[in-house]
Amino acid sequence: MSQGPPPPLRVTDLTVRFAGLVALDAVSLTVEPGSIHALIGPNGAGKSTCFNVLSGVCRPASGSVRLGERELTRLAPHRIAALGVARTFQNIVTTEGTVADNLMLGRHGLSRAGFAATALRLPHAVREQRAHRERARAFAGLTGLGALFDTPVGLLSYGDRKRVELARALCLEPRLLLLDEPVAGMNGAERERMAGVVRTVRAELGLSVLLVEHDMGLVMRLADEVTVLDFGRRIAGGAPADVRTDPEVVRVYLGSPAAPAAPAAPAVSAPSGAGAVERPGDASARARGAAAPAPGTERGDSA
Numbered sequence: 001m002s003q004g005p006p007p008p009l010r011v012t013d014l015t016v017r018f019a020g021l022v023a024l025d026a027v028s029l030t031v032e033p034g035s036i037h038a039l040i041g042p043n044g045a046g047k048s049t050c051f052n053v054l055s056g057v058c059r060p061a062s063g064s065v066r067l068g069e070r071e072l073t074r075l076a077p078h079r080i081a082a083l084g085v086a087r088t089f090q091n092i093v094t095t096e097g098t099v100a101d102n103l104m105l106g107r108h109g110l111s112r113a114g115f116a117a118t119a120l121r122l123p124h125a126v127r128e129q130r131a132h133r134e135r136a137r138a139f140a141g142l143t144g145l146g147a148l149f150d151t152p153v154g155l156l157s158y159g160d161r162k163r164v165e166l167a168r169a170l171c172l173e174p175r176l177l178l179l180d181e182p183v184a185g186m187n188g189a190e191r192e193r194m195a196g197v198v199r200t201v202r203a204e205l206g207l208s209v210l211l212v213e214h215d216m217g218l219v220m221r222l223a224d225e226v227t228v229l230d231f232g233r234r235i236a237g238g239a240p241a242d243v244r245t246d247p248e249v250v251r252v253y254l255g256s257p258a259a260p261a262a263p264a265a266p267a268v269s270a271p272s273g274a275g276a277v278e279r280p281g282d283a284s285a286r287a288r289g290a291a292a293p294a295p296g297t298e299r300g301d302s303a
Helices: 047-054 077-082 099-106 115-119 123-142 158-170 188-205 216-222 240-244 247-254 282-288
Strands: 009-018 021-031 036-040 062-067 085-087 176-180 208-212 225-230 233-238
Touching: 009 047, 021 036, 021 047, 021 062, 021 208, 021 225, 036 047, 036 188, 036 216, 047 085, 047 176, 047 208, 077 085, 085 158, 099 123, 099 158, 123 158, 123 188, 158 176, 158 188, 188 208, 188 216, 216 240, 225 240, 225 247, 233 240, 233 247
Parallel strands: 021 233, 036 208, 036 225, 085 176, 176 208
Antiparallel strands: 009 021, 009 062, 225 233
8 A cells, every 4th residue: 555755754944923912933943754743732732722833723823744756735625635644633534324425525526537427327437436445445454444334324323433534535545644633532451452453554655754642651662753842832852751851841730849848938918809829830820821731631721
């Protein structure tokens, strides 16, 4: 199934603003051909915004996104998909029809037979549909769904449905696969199985993978390179082992070191209706907008 090495994805000084709010602030990263690159950071860091730019849903204020020699930043989503960029989403998009029906949706953009020819079942349209169905069956087998090809998606487990999402994206024949939280909501066994599928897909198809994921254990085992965002800025990047120990990454996920204990102060009774007396460090926490999350927890929004 391999199609040869894909072109590199180069994101350069990408900036996105929403009504004065800077969602991405001059973010740069490179997804090397055939690599698995993870984009991580707390909620609100800008990960989903970055994916929206890469897939054409959102236009940046400035910066560049290039797939090989092709500039993507001003292209419509269907044009970007035609260049070989496919995306999955955090939430399962549809549970209607069978696995085969869902995967055939991913082949729609590759169809050359017109609506009339397909509706009239002209010979060339029938041959094309048969070829598309066999290709979809191959992707079902690659993702561990071969035995479920004719099963209604509504009867599948949550983990199997997430793999249907992945297989449908593969049916577009992408060179770059964008995976948005591929193991979100899964149990431990399902997570390991999905990680294995991603490794297999990369090896068999020779494509590049850019994934957003909050399971740091899985990211560190799966990714070749990691980029870390915080409040729209790139704060670290490199091999997983290097990122894991980066002081700025530790600060974001664990919080700043506690301040030295101050001498005990006399107790002061707060006036009626007043809040608690401020603790040392509260002002700096308010300046960030929220205290840094503990490992495995996230801030409140999903940008």
